[in-house]
Structure formats: structure tokens, C-alpha cells
Amino acid sequence: MTAPETPLAPELAVSEWFNTPVPLTLAGLRGRPVFLHSFQLLCPGSVAQALPQVQRIERVFAHTDLQVIGIHTVFEHHAAMSPVTLRAFLHEYRLKSPVGVDKAAEGSDIPVTMQRFGLRGTPSSVLIGRDGTILHEAFGVEDDIAVGARIAMALSAPLARSAAAGGDACADGRCAAPMPPVVEP
Amino acid sequence: MTAPETPLAPELAVSEWFNTPVPLTLAGLRGRPVFLHSFQLLCPGSVAQALPQVQRIERVFAHTDLQVIGIHTVFEHHAAMSPVTLRAFLHEYRLKSPVGVDKAAEGSDIPVTMQRFGLRGTPSSVLIGRDGTILHEAFGVEDDIAVGARIAMALSAPLARSAAAGGDACADGRCAAPMPPVVEP
Amino acid sequence: MTAPETPLAPELAVSEWFNTPVPLTLAGLRGRPVFLHSFQLLCPGSVAQALPQVQRIERVFAHTDLQVIGIHTVFEHHAAMSPVTLRAFLHEYRLKSPVGVDKAAEGSDIPVTMQRFGLRGTPSSVLIGRDGTILHEAFGVEDDIAVGARIAMALSAPLARSAAAGGDACADGRCAAPMPPVVEP
Amino acid sequence: MTAPETPLAPELAVSEWFNTPVPLTLAGLRGRPVFLHSFQLLCPGSVAQALPQVQRIERVFAHTDLQVIGIHTVFEHHAAMSPVTLRAFLHEYRLKSPVGVDKAAEGSDIPVTMQRFGLRGTPSSVLIGRDGTILHEAFGVEDDIAVGARIAMALSAPLARSAAAGGDACADGRCAAPMPPVVEP
Numbered sequence: 001m002t003a004p005e006t007p008l009a010p011e012l013a014v015s016e017w018f019n020t021p022v023p024l025t026l027a028g029l030r031g032r033p034v035f036l037h038s039f040q041l042l043c044p045g046s047v048a049q050a051l052p053q054v055q056r057i058e059r060v061f062a063h064t065d066l067q068v069i070g071i072h073t074v075f076e077h078h079a080a081m082s083p084v085t086l087r088a089f090l091h092e093y094r095l096k097s098p099v100g101v102d103k104a105a106e107g108s109d110i111p112v113t114m115q116r117f118g119l120r121g122t123p124s125s126v127l128i129g130r131d132g133t134i135l136h137e138a139f140g141v142e143d144d145i146a147v148g149a150r151i152a153m154a155l156s157a158p159l160a161r162s163a164a165a166g167g168d169a170c171a172d173g174r175c176a177a178p179m180p181p182v183v184e185p
Numbered sequence: 186m187t188a189p190e191t192p193l194a195p196e197l198a199v200s201e202w203f204n205t206p207v208p209l210t211l212a213g214l215r216g217r218p219v220f221l222h223s224f225q226l227l228c229p230g231s232v233a234q235a236l237p238q239v240q241r242i243e244r245v246f247a248h249t250d251l252q253v254i255g256i257h258t259v260f261e262h263h264a265a266m267s268p269v270t271l272r273a274f275l276h277e278y279r280l281k282s283p284v285g286v287d288k289a290a291e292g293s294d295i296p297v298t299m300q301r302f303g304l305r306g307t308p309s310s311v312l313i314g315r316d317g318t319i320l321h322e323a324f325g326v327e328d329d330i331a332v333g334a335r336i337a338m339a340l341s342a343p344l345a346r347s348a349a350a351g352g353d354a355c356a357d358g359r360c361a362a363p364m365p366p367v368v369e370p
Numbered sequence: 371m372t373a374p375e376t377p378l379a380p381e382l383a384v385s386e387w388f389n390t391p392v393p394l395t396l397a398g399l400r401g402r403p404v405f406l407h408s409f410q411l412l413c414p415g416s417v418a419q420a421l422p423q424v425q426r427i428e429r430v431f432a433h434t435d436l437q438v439i440g441i442h443t444v445f446e447h448h449a450a451m452s453p454v455t456l457r458a459f460l461h462e463y464r465l466k467s468p469v470g471v472d473k474a475a476e477g478s479d480i481p482v483t484m485q486r487f488g489l490r491g492t493p494s495s496v497l498i499g500r501d502g503t504i505l506h507e508a509f510g511v512e513d514d515i516a517v518g519a520r521i522a523m524a525l526s527a528p529l530a531r532s533a534a535a536g537g538d539a540c541a542d543g544r545c546a547a548p549m550p551p552v553v554e555p
Numbered sequence: 556m557t558a559p560e561t562p563l564a565p566e567l568a569v570s571e572w573f574n575t576p577v578p579l580t581l582a583g584l585r586g587r588p589v590f591l592h593s594f595q596l597l598c599p600g601s602v603a604q605a606l607p608q609v610q611r612i613e614r615v616f617a618h619t620d621l622q623v624i625g626i627h628t629v630f631e632h633h634a635a636m637s638p639v640t641l642r643a644f645l646h647e648y649r650l651k652s653p654v655g656v657d658k659a660a661e662g663s664d665i666p667v668t669m670q671r672f673g674l675r676g677t678p679s680s681v682l683i684g685r686d687g688t689i690l691h692e693a694f695g696v697e698d699d700i701a702v703g704a705r706i707a708m709a710l711s712a713p714l715a716r717s718a719a720a721g722g723d724a725c726a727d728g729r730c731a732a733p734m735p736p737v738v739e740p
Contacts, residue, residue, distance in 0.1 A: 042640070042647045047602060053330075060330045080643035085597070088635035092597045145238075145245045148333030156341055227455070227462045232417060265458035270412070273450035277412045423700075430700045515608075515615045518703030526711055 006133040009036075009126065012071065013112035014100030016083050018090055024069060024098055026132060032065045033135075033154035034128040038073045038102075038114065041081050041089040043122045049141040050123030051093060058097055060148065064155050070099035073114040073122060078104075129154050191318040194221075194311065197256065198297035199285030201268050203275055209254060209283055211317060217250045218320075218339035219313040223258045223287075223299065226266050226274040228307045234326040235308030236278060243282055245333065249340050255284035258299040258307060263289075314339050376503040379406075379496065382441065383482035384470030386453050388460055394439060394468055396502060402435045403505075403524035404498040408443045408472075408484065411451050411459040413492045419511040420493030421463060428467055430518065434525050440469035443484040443492060448474075499524050561688040564591075564681065567626065568667035569655030571638050573645055579624060579653055581687060587620045588690075588709035589683040593628045593657075593669065596636050596644040598677045604696040605678030606648060613652055615703065619710050625654035628669040628677060633659075684709050 009026055017023050026034060037054050039046035058068055074081045083101055090099060102111035117126060120139045127136040127150055136150055194211055202208050211219060222239050224231035243253050259266045268286055275284060287296035302311060305324045312321040312335055321335055379396055387393055396404060407424050409416035428438055444451045453471055460469060472481035487496060490509045497506040497520055506520055564581055572578055581589060592609050594601035613623055629636045638656055645654060657666035672681060675694045682691040682705055691705055 042643050044648055056328060056330050060328060060334065077643035077647075080640040085635040085640055088597050088632035092632070093599055143241060143245060143333075144329035145241050145333035145336075148330035149245065149337035151330075152334035152337040153341060156338060227458050229463055262458035262462070265455040270450040270455055273412050273447035277447070278414055426698060426700050430698060430704065513611060513615060514699035515611050515703035515706075518700035519615065519707035521700075522704035522707040523711060526708060 008132045009034075009128045009134045010113075010116035012036075012069075012100060013103040013116070014071070015103045016101040018087060018099045018101075019096060020098035024067075024100070026128065029067050030132050031130055032067050033130055033151065033157075034067045034069060034126075035151060036069050036071060036126040036128060038071045038117075038119050038122055038124040038126075040072065040074055040076075040122045041086055042077060045141065046123040047093075050125070051095065053141055053144065053147065054097070055095070056144065057147065057151065061151060061155070066151060066155060068097040070095065070097065071102050071113050072099060073102040073111055073119065073124075075110050075114060075121075078109070127151065127154055130157055193317045194219075194313045194319050195298075195301035197221075197254075197285060198288040198301070199256070200288045201286040203272060203284045203286075204281060205283035209252075209285070211313065214252050215317050216315055217252050218315055218336065218342075219252045219254060219311075220336060221254050221256060221311040221313060223256045223302075223304050223307055223309040223311075225257065225259055225261075225307045226271055227262060230326065231308040232278075235310070236280065238326055238329065238332065239282070240280070241329065242332065242336065246336060246340070251336060251340060253282040255280065255282065256287050256298055257284060258287040258296055258304065258309075260295050260299060260306075263294070312336065312339055315342055378502045379404075379498045379504050380483075380486035382406075382439075382470060383473040383486070384441070385473045386471040388457060388469045388471075389466060390468035394437075394470070396498065399437050400502050401500055402437050403500055403521065403527075404437045404439060404496075405521060406439050406441060406496040406498060408441045408487075408489050408492055408494040408496075410442065410444055410446075410492045411456055412447060415511065416493040417463075420495070421465065423511055423514065423517065424467070425465070426514065427517065427521065431521060431525070436521060436525060438467040440465065440467065441472050441483050442469060443472040443481055443489065443494075445480050445484060445491075448479070497521065497524055500527055563687045564589075564683045564689050565668075565671035567591075567624075567655060568658040568671070569626070570658045571656040573642060573654045573656075574651060575653035579622075579655070581683065584622050585687050586685055587622050588685055588706065588712075589622045589624060589681075590706060591624050591626060591681040591683060593626045593672075593674050593677055593679040593681075595627065595629055595631075595677045596641055597632060600696065601678040602648075605680070606650065608696055608699065608702065609652070610650070611699065612702065612706065616706060616710070621706060621710060623652040625650065625652065626657050626668050627654060628657040628666055628674065628679075630665050630669060630676075633664070682706065682709055685712060 011026055012024070014023065035054075035057060037050060039050055041047070054068060054070065057066075061068075072081070072086055086099070086101065100113075102113045105112050105115060108115070117124075117137070119126075119137075123141060124137070124139050125142075126134060126138075129135045135154055196211055197209070199208065220239075220242060222235060224235055226232070239253060239255065242251075246253075257266070257271055271284070271286065285298075287298045290297050290300060293300070302309075302322070304311075304322075308326060309322070309324045310327075311319055314320045320339055381396055382394070384393065405424075405427060407420060409420055411417070424438060424440065427436075431438075442451070442456055456469070456471065470483075472483045475482045475485060478485070487494075487507070489496075489507075493511060494507070494509045495512075496504055496508075499505045505524055566581055567579070569578065590609075590612060592605060594605055596602070609623060609625065612621075616623075627636070627641055641654070641656065655668075657668045660667045660670060663670070672679075672692070674681075674692075678696060679692070679694045680697075681689055681693075684690045690709055
């Protein structure tokens with residue numbers, strides 16, 4: 001098999017989940033588009049702008065198979081943003097979709113999932129296609145219209161479609177091949 | 186040929202155009218999606234909410250073949266919202282996309298295009314597909330995310346696709362047929 | 371009489387009034403503070419920011435003797451912003467307080483009241499004290515908290531108080547003197 | 556001396572201060588107006604609306620002798636809103652004015668200062684006059700214009716509650732009387 005042209009999203013590394021009865025993996029969600037958003041509960045931009053947008057996304061796409069996942073990527077003030085505080089935060093802000101605590105990394109303030117995706121800070125978001133490839137990444141909050149348009153494109157793509165923007169009908173055979181399992185480090 | 190299942194958008198009736206060197210017709214735009222927005226320059230909802238959204242739409246979809254068209258559908262205070270006032274309004278609010286003055290109807294305060302589309306008031310919007318059918322109509326301003334998603338779907342539809350949601354593949358040849366000329370009343 | 375230390379506001383020059391059964395003059399309002407706001411109905415800043423603030427001012431100070439007066443100071447697009455259009459605008463935007471059409475000046479696009487006050491554009495506002503002096507002028511919309519504070523100070527000033535900020539009890543006799551009549555040009 | 560007609564504000568009970576080199580007491584601030592605001596760092600209304608208003612108040616009244624004080628009145632999710640989290644919160648939200656941690660009460664979730672003032676929840680605010688009396692209390696966030704007006708009135712009141720700005724008067728003896736010691740529960 002030749003190397004894929006578009007990168008597969010790396011797997012999540014989560015030490016504790018909220019709002020989901022079972023742990024989630026991107027591998028297990030293959031076939032559905034995923035809107036992954038990275039936040040910190042003491043990050044003003046996350047709280048004032050990104051999370052309200054996430055809630056609008058959930059509302060508009062409630063009847064689709066889009067999966068929204070939050071990752072609490074604490075890279076500063078670690079003691080101040082513990083899972084105890086996160087639990088109360090999710091309750092007060094009425095966030096209902098799954099949120100995972102990004103797994104702490106040894107020897108680094110940057111947690112594992114954040115490192116794997118190369119996120120630059122919070123808030124960030126990653127739109128992942130049905131085939132597991134990264135369709136779009138953003139640091140900061142983007143225009144609602146553009147976000148809605150991108151998610152609609154991800155939803156309308158058939159499972160076997162290439163993730164390339166405007167890409168037409170996935171004729172390269174890559175998508176038909178079984179996806180290689182994602183190996184945890 | 187059987188009757189189409191989804192309605193073709195009626196033609197525009199415009200007495201004066203701004204921001205376009207030539208008059209526009211929906212027939213002439215067949216093949217491109219059209220975001221048609223109806224407003225009045227003294228309507229607070231049009232000014233505060235709808236027109237800023239139109240400008241966001243123009244910005245996000247600037248590099249696509251979406252055509253944005255405004256229709257000034259004056260149905261009250263006719264003397265107060267003349268084309269002279271509209272021209273200054275478009276200048277002050279920096280609206281750059283084509284705007285047509287909806288043609289006054291004999292014996293009615295409701296102008297012709299507004300009647301044809303059955304619009305209930307301002308602001309309203311109509312999303313028209315590549316095949317000329319109406320994909321969505323709204324009275325009032327809708328959520329940016331939903332608007333972005335709908336326009337993206339209209340853009341991604343192939344020319345020959347039926348506009349009906351989940352609709353059925355436009356196999357009838359209707360789109361290829363030359364559109365009958367629209368007769369002005 | 372010696373020159374006043376603080377300038378008396380010049381008189382209004384109005385060609386047509388709305389929302390008041392009788393013409394208003396600043397001379398006739400002596401003894402009450404006046405919040406004078408200058409706007410144009412096609413000025414985006416006036417419509418989006420200044421007039422909503424005026425309505426908040428009216429609401430908060432409804433039970434005081436503050437007089438709010440709008441002046442429609444058209445200095446461009448004169449044909450587009452006629453009194454006919456202004457009347458419909460006031461109706462649609464539900465402005466209830468008195469609004470005067472600034473009197474056109476011979477040989478200038480700048481109307482008379484705007485010239486007298488030296489206003490630089492729209493929106494502008496002038497806060498006039500109980501003694502008829504100008505307490506504050508602004509071009510553009512200022513912070514609500516600061517506006518509320520200034521109006522409260524104007525309201526709390528006794529009639530005979532000098533307008534100087536922090537000024538103490540108007541012991542100079544000027545206020546007690548009968549105000550000279552304001553001569554129309 | 557007869558009993559005052561308006562209630563003196565009760566004293567603060569604070570277990571830890573931020574943004575001030577020395578502990579503050581209302582008794583020690585007698586002679587200055589105080590804007591006391593009560594918040595919780597996980598309360599959405601506090602974060603989105605009240606604290607931005609506090610920062611606008613600080614900016615507008617920076618050159619006056621108004622003292623702004625925040626009280627972190629945690630009455631739920633106590634473990635989630637510890638002083639460690641508060642410290643990081645103040646840093647991230649760039650709050651520069653003094654903030655005290657409301658002292659935990661034995662046998663109650665409601666902390667001591669919150670009880671003394673009878674606050675109903677967060678955000679709340681209390682405006683205290685130069686003479687130490689409560690001028691206004693609010694649960695929730697009030698209109699900026701009204702808040703600005705009330706603070707201006709508090710600032711313009713002389714210590715003995717008649718009216719010259721900056722007046723130092725306080726001739727009634729009441730302020731000179733030693734404040735009764737506030738007994739901690």
C-alpha cells in the first residue's frame with residue numbers, strides 16, 4: 001500500500017472521561033465525522049467563544065451522525081484545573097457531549113493528545129473525516145458560517161471519499177483498503 | 186415529462202439594479218447556487234442582523250460560484266424607501282453584491298418578486314440550487330452554522346442533482362432542458 | 371457682564387419636529403439637563419450603536435427631569451434622508467423622544483445646529499447642564515458606564531451650580547443672572 | 556446619637572486576599588465609596604457578564620477614590636473552586652483589583668460574608684457609600700448606564716451625605732465613632 005496523501009488523525013490519549021458511559025476512540029468512530037475541540041476551563045477564549053460555538057454545533061447537527069468530542073488539554077496551571085474542577089465546570093456550563101481529560105505526559109507540561117495533534121494552544125479544533133483523516137485544524141475560533149460549511153462537507157462525504165477538499169470520488173483505492181490499526185505509544 | 190417534484194424558483198422582477206453592470210435573472214444563473222435575500226432599508230432586523238450575515242456569507246464563500254443577490258422588497262413606507270435612499274444606503278453600509286429593486290405591483294403594496302416567492306416579510310432568504318429549485322426558504326435570520334451548512338450542501342451538489350432533501354437524483358432531464366422564458370406580469 | 375467661564379450651548383435650529391407637540395428650545399429647557407444626540411438615519415454607527423444607547427438612557431432616566439433630544443443632522447446624501455424617510459425611520463425604530471430636523475444652511479452641506487455646536491460628524495452627543503452650559507461633547511459612542519455617570523452628575527447638580535467638573539456651588543453669581551436671550555441668526 | 560436610618564454594611568470576612576499587599580476592611584475604607592462584587596469562578600453569569608462589567612467600572616472610575624473589591628463567595632462545588640484555582644483564574648482573566656476569599660462558615664455551605672450581606676447568589680453587587688451604609692444591592696448584572704449613574708452619585712456624595720464632590724465634611728460625628736468590632740462567628 002502506498003503512503004496516504006492525507007494524514008490519519010492520531011488516536012486520543014485520555015485519562016478520564018466525562019459525559020460518556022464508555023471511553024471513546026477515533027478508531028472506534030471510523031465511519032463518522034468527528035468535531036474534536038480542545039479547551040482549558042480557565043482559558044477565557046475557550047469559555048467565552050469556543051464552547052458556545054460547540055454548543056451551537058451540537059444543536060445544528062443533532063440529527064446527523066457527527067460526533068462532537070471535547071479534550072481538556074491542560075498545559076498550564078495544572079493544579080488549578082484538576083478533574084474535580086472540570087466536573088463542576090461541565091455541570092455549570094451544561095456541556096453534555098463527551099469530554100476527555102488529556103493524558104498527562106511525562107517530562108512535559110503539554111499533555112499527550114495535544115502533542116500528537118501538534119496543537120498550539122486553546123481553543124483549538126480538529127475536524128476529522130469519515131475515513132479518519134484530518135480535514136481541517138484551527139487554533140482559535142473560526143467563523144460560524146465557515147465551520148458549518150466544513151462540517152456539512154464532512155457529513156456529505158461518502159465513507160470512501162478522499163478527504164482532500166473538493167476531492168472527487170476517491171478513485172485512488174486508498175479508502176477501500178482496510179484502515180491500519182492505530183497503535184498506542 | 187412529468188411535473189417536477191420540487192418547485193423551480195420563480196423569476197425575479199426588478200425595476201432597477203445596483204452593484205451589477207447587467208441585470209441578473211435566475212434563469213441566467215442556472216448552474217450556480219443562489220443565495221437570495223430580501224430586505225428593506227428601514228427594517229431594523231434587516232439592517233442589524235440579516236445584512237451583516239449576508240456580508241459574512243459573501244466573505245466565506247468568496248472563492249466559490251455562489252451568487253448572492255439582494256432584493257429590496259418594499260411593502261410599506263414606499264415613499265420613504267425610494268431608490269435614491271437605497272443607493273445611499275448601499276454606499277454607507279458597503280454592500281457590494283448585486284441588489285435589485287423589487288418591481289412595484291399594480292394594485293398591491295406587495296411588490297412582484299415578493300409575491301411570486303410568497304415571502305412573508307423582511308428579512309427573508311431563499312437558497313436556490315444549481316438546478317433552479319428552491320432548497321430552503323426562511324423568514325427571519327437563521328443560525329450562521331446552519332446557513333453555512335446549507336450553502337455548502339448546495340455548492341457540493343452536482344448540477345444535475347435533484348434539490349429535494351434526500352431527493353431523487355434528477356433523472357428526468359429537466360435540468361438540461363432550456364428554461365422557458367419567464368413572462369413578466 | 372463678564373464673559374462666562376463655561377460656554378452656553380448655542381440654540382437649536384430645527385425646520386421640523388417629530389415626537390413633540392410643540393417646538394423645543396434649549397432656552398425653554400433651562401433648569402433641566404439635556405442629552406442632545408446628533409444622528410443620520412443612514413449612518414451605520416448611529417443606527418447600530420448610538421440610538422440603542424439613547425433608548426437605554428431614556429429607560430434608565432425615565433423618572434428624572436433629563437430631557438433627551440435628537441437632531442437629524444444630515445450633512446451628506448441629503449435627498450436620501452428627507453423628513454419623509456425620517457418619519458418612517460422613527461416609526462420603525464420606535465424612537466419616542468423628540469427629534470428635530472437640523473435646519474439646512476445656505477451654501478453649505480452642514481446644517482445650522484451642527485455648525486453651531488461644531489459637531490464633527492454622526493453620531494455625536496452633547497450633555498447640557500441645568501444652567502445651559504455644555505458639560506460634555508463626544509463624537510462617536512462612549513462607554514455606557516461613563517455616560518450614565520455624567521448624566522447622573524448633571525442631574526445631581528443644583529440649578530445654580532457651575533458646570534465645571536467638581537465645581538463647587540456656583541458662588542459667582544453668573545447663574546443667578548437672567549440668561550441673555552439666544553438670538554437666532 | 557440616634558440609630559442610623561440606613562444600615563451600615565457588615566464587615567467582610569476573608570480567609571485569603573489576592574491583588575492586595577494588605578487585608579482590606581470596610582471600616583478601614585470608611586470615607587470612600589466601595590463597589591463590592593460577589594462572584595464564583597465557575598458561575599457562567601459571573602464570568603461572562605459581571606466580571607467584564609467590573610473591569611469597565613475600574614476603567615471608567617480609575618481616577619476617582621472608588622474602591623472595587625471582589626469577594627469569591629463559593630457556596631457550591633467547594634472543592635472545585637479552591638484558592639489555587641482562583642489564583643490561576645485571576646491571572647488568566649487579568650483581574651487586577653483586590654479579591655478576597657469569603658471565609659467558610661462552620662456548618663453551612665454559605666460562606667460568612669455572603670451570609671452577613673444576605674446575598675442570594677452570584678453574581679451580586681453591593682454599593683457602599685462614603686459613610687459605610689449600603690446604597691444599593693443587586694443580584695445579577697444591572698444595566699451599565701444605571702450602574703455608572705449610581706456610582707457617580709456615591710462619589711459625589713460628601714461623607715456626611717449632602718453633596719459636594721470630594722467634600723471631606725463628615726460633620727456628624729458618626730464616622731469618627733469607633734466602629735463596633737465585628738465578631739467573627
